[in-house]
Amino acid sequence: MILLDGLATSKQIKQEIAAEVRQLQAQGHRVPHLAAVLIGENGASLTYVNAKVKACEEVGFQSTLVQRSADISEVDLLKLVDELNNNPDIDGYIIQLPLPKHINEHRVLLAIHPEKDVDGFHPENVGRMALGLPCYLPATPAGILELLKRYQVPTAGKHCVVIGRSHIVGLPMSILLQRNANPGNCTVTITHSKTTNLPELCREADIIVAALGKPEFLTADMVKEGAAVIDVGITRVPDSSKKSGFRLAGDVDFAGVSPKCSFITPVPGGVGPMTIVSLLMNTLEACKRRI
Amino acid sequence: MILLDGLATSKQIKQEIAAEVRQLQAQGHRVPHLAAVLIGENGASLTYVNAKVKACEEVGFQSTLVQRSADISEVDLLKLVDELNNNPDIDGYIIQLPLPKHINEHRVLLAIHPEKDVDGFHPENVGRMALGLPCYLPATPAGILELLKRYQVPTAGKHCVVIGRSHIVGLPMSILLQRNANPGNCTVTITHSKTTNLPELCREADIIVAALGKPEFLTADMVKEGAAVIDVGITRVPDSSKKSGFRLAGDVDFAGVSPKCSFITPVPGGVGPMTIVSLLMNTLEACKRRI
Numbered sequence: 001m002i003l004l005d006g007l008a009t010s011k012q013i014k015q016e017i018a019a020e021v022r023q024l025q026a027q028g029h030r031v032p033h034l035a036a037v038l039i040g041e042n043g044a045s046l047t048y049v050n051a052k053v054k055a056c057e058e059v060g061f062q063s064t065l066v067q068r069s070a071d072i073s074e075v076d077l078l079k080l081v082d083e084l085n086n087n088p089d090i091d092g093y094i095i096q097l098p099l100p101k102h103i104n105e106h107r108v109l110l111a112i113h114p115e116k117d118v119d120g121f122h123p124e125n126v127g128r129m130a131l132g133l134p135c136y137l138p139a140t141p142a143g144i145l146e147l148l149k150r151y152q153v154p155t156a157g158k159h160c161v162v163i164g165r166s167h168i169v170g171l172p173m174s175i176l177l178q179r180n181a182n183p184g185n186c187t188v189t190i191t192h193s194k195t196t197n198l199p200e201l202c203r204e205a206d207i208i209v210a211a212l213g214k215p216e217f218l219t220a221d222m223v224k225e226g227a228a229v230i231d232v233g234i235t236r237v238p239d240s241s242k243k244s245g246f247r248l249a250g251d252v253d254f255a256g257v258s259p260k261c262s263f264i265t266p267v268p269g270g271v272g273p274m275t276i277v278s279l280l281m282n283t284l285e286a287c288k289r290r291i
Numbered sequence: 292m293i294l295l296d297g298l299a300t301s302k303q304i305k306q307e308i309a310a311e312v313r314q315l316q317a318q319g320h321r322v323p324h325l326a327a328v329l330i331g332e333n334g335a336s337l338t339y340v341n342a343k344v345k346a347c348e349e350v351g352f353q354s355t356l357v358q359r360s361a362d363i364s365e366v367d368l369l370k371l372v373d374e375l376n377n378n379p380d381i382d383g384y385i386i387q388l389p390l391p392k393h394i395n396e397h398r399v400l401l402a403i404h405p406e407k408d409v410d411g412f413h414p415e416n417v418g419r420m421a422l423g424l425p426c427y428l429p430a431t432p433a434g435i436l437e438l439l440k441r442y443q444v445p446t447a448g449k450h451c452v453v454i455g456r457s458h459i460v461g462l463p464m465s466i467l468l469q470r471n472a473n474p475g476n477c478t479v480t481i482t483h484s485k486t487t488n489l490p491e492l493c494r495e496a497d498i499i500v501a502a503l504g505k506p507e508f509l510t511a512d513m514v515k516e517g518a519a520v521i522d523v524g525i526t527r528v529p530d531s532s533k534k535s536g537f538r539l540a541g542d543v544d545f546a547g548v549s550p551k552c553s554f555i556t557p558v559p560g561g562v563g564p565m566t567i568v569s570l571l572m573n574t575l576e577a578c579k580r581r582i
Contacts, residue, residue, distance in 0.1 A: 106424065126421050127414030130466070131458055133397065157485045165469055167422055175466070178456055178481045187492070189480040190469045194448045201478070
């Protein structure tokens with residue numbers, strides 16, 4: 001069993017990005033600049049945004065955290081989006097979700113200029129991904145592809161079962177893995193809450209991407225000997241043995257499943273760190289396009 | 292076995308569209324207007340475009356056929372696209388493919404304004420489809436969905452195998468059938484030339500969408516008793532018993548497969564007529580949006 005070490009890989013990629021940033025500077029260019037918009041005081045959102053800002057610092061990017069209070073009007077938020085679209089100093093930006101309930105999330109995400117949409121959430125980027133055109137890939141699927149590529153996990157002709165059809169992980173993952181590309185060329189089955197025979201489907205899979213958000217859902221009896229397993233889930237589970245009172249659990253029962261696997265991602269330290277690195281890669285790409 | 296009669300259904304839908312057109316007129320609005328761009332002298336393309344123009348006439352739409360010679364420059368074609376985008380009298384338009392080889396097809400298709408892209412080929416429409424936002428669906432998948440809906444073919448929780456991953460049929464079909472919608476909520480497996488165990492996969496399927504373009508590829512031994520089979524293929528096969536010297540064959544061996552099916556589309560008269568009707572539905576929708 002080979003551990004797909006997202007933490008180590010993300011560190012390696014950060015070094016590669018930092019080297020590219022130094023090269024850009026040496027050529028007289030400015031460094032990539034990511035802005036992150038945070039609305040309100042959601043603790044988890046603040047943690048995520050801070051991690052992104054910190055990652056920018058590590059690789060030598062400029063970053064700007066734009067904070068607004070939770071009572072911002074949709075009109076004012078759309079004005080802010082317009083400013084960010086037109087600010088030539090900012091290569092790309094993200095709007096940390098969720099947004100307060102009085103704001104139409106779709107309307108705000110649609111207002112982001114596709115060329116600055118480094119989260120890859122805008123329909124134009126999603127469509128370009130499906131059509132195999134240059135685009136910003138959504139961060140988590142892009143991070144998984146990068147892991148598969150660097151560990152040379154075989155994908156062509158393999159049967160991949162994706163569990164979950166979310167717009168940010170399951171669906172794009174299913175689209176990306178079926179493409180005529182490397183990684184890619186998988187036969188892909190996308191499954192969800194209406195799927196009736198998930199255990200049987202999983203047992204036939206060469207690759208399983210578990211992205212449903214149910215702690216330790218995928219158990220050893222659902223996994224074929226030699227399968228590659230990608231665990232996208234990360235949930236806080238109460239654990240009285242921990243000082244914090246909880247532990248982080250993936251969607252995969254790692255202890256049971258990992259002995260059967262050819263490759264598997266741990267949680268934490270698997271897909272999670274790769275997600276932030278994808279955002280950095282998209283921002284670097286956005287900067288290079290502007291140069 | 293129930294025949295999914297695309298010809299009869301398309302006639303029914305045309306009557307419904309014609310009634311809507313009369314209603315628009317009664318309200319003092321102009322009728323929907325579709326333009327079709329035909330470059331060069333490709334016989335098949337001319338046949339397809341003429342069929343679309345004729346369908347427009349049948350439902351009371353205005354239609355304009357814009358013909359240019361095969362030696363048109365890309366710059367001039369892009370100018371034409373720009374004119375069509377800005378012409379307020381045209382609700383939607385299509386550019387018949389293929390284009391001459393000296394023209395970059397992607398560049399031209401990307402230049403079509405998404406709001407006039409009634410073929411649903413622009414990345415923004417493809418992305419909107421994936422995200423479940425309002426959009427123009429590509430014509431063939433939309434026609435198949437309409438057939439499934441009108442014949443009340445059960446889809447929720449069913450396993451659908453899509454054969455072929457083309458950007459205009461297989462891939463969008465796989466995306467549409469997995470959505471949380473009706474028709475939809477299928478477990479979907481997308482297969483292609485790199486798939487290693489297609490017969491086994493097909494035998495497990497409740498619904499098969501054959502869209503690979505190989506005459507009579509899907510045979511009875513690959514189909515489960517009671518499956519629903521959608522045949523997207525249409526190929527000219529030499530046949531000396533016919534005056535024309537050929538017959539039209541689908542991707543399904545209809546004679547062998549149909550006795551096992553719960554539902555099946557014939558070729559011709561199945562998916563084909565539904566495709567043109569989808570284009571009409573998109574154009575009507577475009578017109579209503581402009582009103």
